[in-house]
Amino acid sequence: MNILVINAGSSSLKYQLFNMDDETVAAKGLCERIGMEGSQLKHTPTGGESVVYSEPMPDHVAAIKLVFKALTDPVSGVVKSMDEINAVGHRVLHGGDKFSASVLVTAPVKAAIEETIPLGPLHNPANLMGINACEQVMPNTPQVAVFDTAFHQTMPEKAFLYALPYKYYEEYKVRRYGFHGSSHRYISARAIEMLGGKKGLKIITCHLGNGSSLAAIEDGKCVDTSMGLTPLEGLPMGTRSGSIDPAILEFVMAREKVDVTEMTNILNKKSGVLGISGISSDFRDLGKAAAEGNHRAALAIEIFTYNVTKLIGSYAAAMGGADAIVFTAGVGENDPEMRKNIVDKLGFMGAKIDAEKNNIRGKEAIVSTDDSKVKVLVIPTNEELVIARDTQEIVSAL
Numbered sequence: 001m002n003i004l005v006i007n008a009g010s011s012s013l014k015y016q017l018f019n020m021d022d023e024t025v026a027a028k029g030l031c032e033r034i035g036m037e038g039s040q041l042k043h044t045p046t047g048g049e050s051v052v053y054s055e056p057m058p059d060h061v062a063a064i065k066l067v068f069k070a071l072t073d074p075v076s077g078v079v080k081s082m083d084e085i086n087a088v089g090h091r092v093l094h095g096g097d098k099f100s101a102s103v104l105v106t107a108p109v110k111a112a113i114e115e116t117i118p119l120g121p122l123h124n125p126a127n128l129m130g131i132n133a134c135e136q137v138m139p140n141t142p143q144v145a146v147f148d149t150a151f152h153q154t155m156p157e158k159a160f161l162y163a164l165p166y167k168y169y170e171e172y173k174v175r176r177y178g179f180h181g182s183s184h185r186y187i188s189a190r191a192i193e194m195l196g197g198k199k200g201l202k203i204i205t206c207h208l209g210n211g212s213s214l215a216a217i218e219d220g221k222c223v224d225t226s227m228g229l230t231p232l233e234g235l236p237m238g239t240r241s242g243s244i245d246p247a248i249l250e251f252v253m254a255r256e257k258v259d260v261t262e263m264t265n266i267l268n269k270k271s272g273v274l275g276i277s278g279i280s281s282d283f284r285d286l287g288k289a290a291a292e293g294n295h296r297a298a299l300a301i302e303i304f305t306y307n308v309t310k311l312i313g314s315y316a317a318a319m320g321g322a323d324a325i326v327f328t329a330g331v332g333e334n335d336p337e338m339r340k341n342i343v344d345k346l347g348f349m350g351a352k353i354d355a356e357k358n359n360i361r362g363k364e365a366i367v368s369t370d371d372s373k374v375k376v377l378v379i380p381t382n383e384e385l386v387i388a389r390d391t392q393e394i395v396s397a398l
């Protein structure tokens with residue numbers, strides 16, 4: 001079965017075509033500047049040269065048509081016709097409290113995604129555009145929606161409710177939803193496999209990238225996570241502030257003379273390690289600058305590390321212990337020093353990192369010492385594979 005996985009943004013569209021017989025990626029690509037001047041598609045067949053199509057893409061329908069052209073190209077394509085694509089899996093950011101699992105796209109499902117737009121105003125409309133474009137271009141191919149929030153729907157009320165007037169929850173559904181769900185789900189399931197398939201494991205998953213979140217997982221189910229109503233809550237990130245004193249908003253807005261839209265933009269785009277360092281949101285740039293003696297770059301890394309460590313401790317307390325800590329995403333997979341600095345502080349709960357085993361990048365491994373009470377794992381995430389697997393499962397049952 002060939003499954004096309006699509007992650008549609010407002011002006012971009014990423015795709016991967018999976019051959020599910022062996023779960024390999026046949027081709028992947030990215031459309032950029034959809035609806036703007038200078039739009040282009042970069043298509044890369046696995047093991048082949050990338051091809052760039054500089055063609056106008058006024059909308060997502062045009063983008064999908066161009067993706068199909070690339071996938072069926074006689075030279076750089078990987079299928080003969082679109083009939084060889086059996087299903088499409090879409091990443092959808094926000095499922096609100098309506099979706100606790102992936103679903104086949106139907107008219108009521110689309111209506112529910114639409115109703116959730118106020119909770120994901122930037123992403124859900126774009127995700128819907130991707131779905132609608134595929135429906136238009138390949139009306140007979142089943143489509144599946146996979147939600148970033150779904151995995152976290154098992155959280156208990158005590159973890160997902162904010163201490164606000166209750167009617168905000170009742171009337172507006174203001175609550176913690178959590179994101180990066182497919183990633184936390186993939187790495188926690190893989191960790192359970194790597195640890196021998198034991199039942200009842202308490203796992204803390206750390207997705208540390210440009211966006212970062214942690215999840216507390218008991219017996220495969222999420223019991224808490226750090227992102228909230230939106231992906232702005234929790235850890236300081238590349239450009240996002242993470243959790244701050246809410247009173248800072250009014251205080252700064254009055255002095256900087258900015259309105260709430262501008263302030264929210266500052267919290268999303270100009271804060272985090274970029275805001276602290278004033279240099280970059282990219283941890284590699286910060287590491288380099290810190291090594292050259294830049295104090296604020298070093299401080300940004302230190303603040304990030306401190307917050308991850310503190311949150312791991314709080315999730316261990318929430319679950320009454322932890323059997324494993326898992327690192328993933330750009331920083332979590334590729335930065336041994338960051339992992340060591342975090343785990344070195346967790347000796348009190350029985351976590352010990354093995355410096356030699358930890359000296360890896362982008363590979364699956366158990367990097368704790370053999371006598372470490374808490375196992376520490378590095379697992380490269382694969383959200384696209386989660387989407388492809390869910391899509392296959394749903395479509396196979398039709």
Ligand code: AMP
Nearest residue numbers: 209210211282283284329330331334335
């Ligand atoms: P992601 O959002 O998962 O793609 O992660 C992006 C982040 O991972 C960026 O801040 C990168 O600087 C960081 N990253 C990637 N490779 C490395 C590395 N070798 N060392 C430190 N950070 C890295």
